[in-house]
Every structure is written in C-alpha cells, then in structure tokens.
Amino acid sequence: MSFLRLVSLVLFLLFAILFIVGVYIYNKFIRLRVSIESSWSDIDVLLKKRNDLVPNLVETVKGYASHEKILFERVTEARSRAMQATTLKEKAETENIISGALKSLFAVAESYPDLKASIQFSQLQSQLHQIENEIEYARRYYNALVRDYNTMIDSVPSNLIAYLFSFKKGEFFMLDTEAEREIVQVKF
Numbered sequence: 001m002s003f004l005r006l007v008s009l010v011l012f013l014l015f016a017i018l019f020i021v022g023v024y025i026y027n028k029f030i031r032l033r034v035s036i037e038s039s040w041s042d043i044d045v046l047l048k049k050r051n052d053l054v055p056n057l058v059e060t061v062k063g064y065a066s067h068e069k070i071l072f073e074r075v076t077e078a079r080s081r082a083m084q085a086t087t088l089k090e091k092a093e094t095e096n097i098i099s100g101a102l103k104s105l106f107a108v109a110e111s112y113p114d115l116k117a118s119i120q121f122s123q124l125q126s127q128l129h130q131i132e133n134e135i136e137y138a139r140r141y142y143n144a145l146v147r148d149y150n151t152m153i154d155s156v157p158s159n160l161i162a163y164l165f166s167f168k169k170g171e172f173f174m175l176d177t178e179a180e181r182e183i184v185q186v187k188f
Contacts, residue, residue: 025152025161032149036170039142040088043173046135047082047095050128054079054098057124061105064115068108075101088171102128139173146170 058072078101082094106125109115116122150169153162161167 025158029167036145043138050131051079053128060121064112075105092173143172146172
C-alpha cells in the first residue's frame with residue numbers, strides 16, 4: 001500500500017469518526033430539546049389542573065369566610081394572570097404569585113374550624129397538595145434537562161455543534177419572589 005493511499009485512508013477514517021461523533025452530538029441535542037419541550041408540556045398540564053381547582057377552592061372558602069373579599073380577588077386575579085401567561089418567564093412569575101395567594105387562602109382557612117372540617121375543602125386541599133408535589137417534581141425534572149442541555153452547549157466539543165446549528169441555552173424554571181427564598185421560621 002502506498003503512502004498516499006495510507007494517508008487518504010487515515011484521513012477518511014478520521015473524517016468518518018468526526019462525522020459520526022458530530023451526528024451523535026447533534027442527535028443528543030435534539031433529544032434533550034424534545035425532552036425539555038415535553039417536560040414543559042407536563043408542567044403546563046399540571047399548572048392547568050391546579051388552576052382548574054382554584055375556583056372550587058375559592059368558592060368553598062367563600063362559603064365560610066365571605067368577609068375575606070380582598071383575598072378572594074387576589075387569588076382569582078392571580079389565577080387569571082397565570083392562565084394568560086405564554087412564555088416560560090411569564091408562567092414562572094405568575095405561578096409563583098398564585099402559589100403565594102393559595103398559601104394565604106390556606107392560612108385564612110386555618111381560622112375557620114368548620115371549613116377545615118368540611119369534606120369538600122379537605123378533598124380540594126388534598127388534590128391541590130398532590131398537584132403541588134407533582135409540579136415540584138416536574139420542575140426539578142425540567143430544570144435537570146435544561147441543566148444537561150446547557151452543559152452540552154458550553155462543553156467541548158459539543159459547543160462546536162451548538163454553535164454551528166444555533167442551539168440556544170434553555171431557561172430554568174426558577175423562584176422569582178423573595179418570599180419564596182426566605183427560610184421558614186418555626187416557633188413554638
């Protein structure tokens with residue numbers, strides 16, 4: 001075998017390996033991007049479920065604590081804003097607001113023993129608690145996918161593929177309010 005043929009074969013094999021690695025990295029980007037979109041869709045479904053429970057919860061509490069009008073308006077407004085949000089950033093902001101409003105609603109409910117004893121309220125509270133846990137899990141999964149995707153964008157050699165095909169970093173679903181970042185004080 002001549003030297004020229006050997007060099008050509010080595011170059012061809014090198015090019016083939018680089019091509020295969022490039023295709024693998026590109027496909028991994030695509031898989032992560034689709035997984036991120038899918039997990040965001042899961043979060044969106046859970047947020048819709050939670051938003052569908054809110055009117056029932058408000059109506060139940062209203063029956064027992066009708067003088068808490070400002071709170072009911074705040075919860076209803078937060079729900080409306082959450083349902084109108086379209087971008088990830090808007091969704092995160094409005095969902096943080098609705099979480100705070102629901103915490104206030106449950107705090108008011110603590111003042112009404114008849115309400116706390118209501119089967120309907122207990123069931124709604126239980127469903128909401130379950131959905132909140134599912135949302136928390138879905139957020140963690142979504143953020144883990146975004147972390148992996150963003151890490152690939154910043155790592156060598158996948159950053160070359162990211163640059164060539166214009167892959168942009170994903171946004172994390174984060175807490176935006178200071179109240180949610182504060183440490184809860186437990187006093188007895």
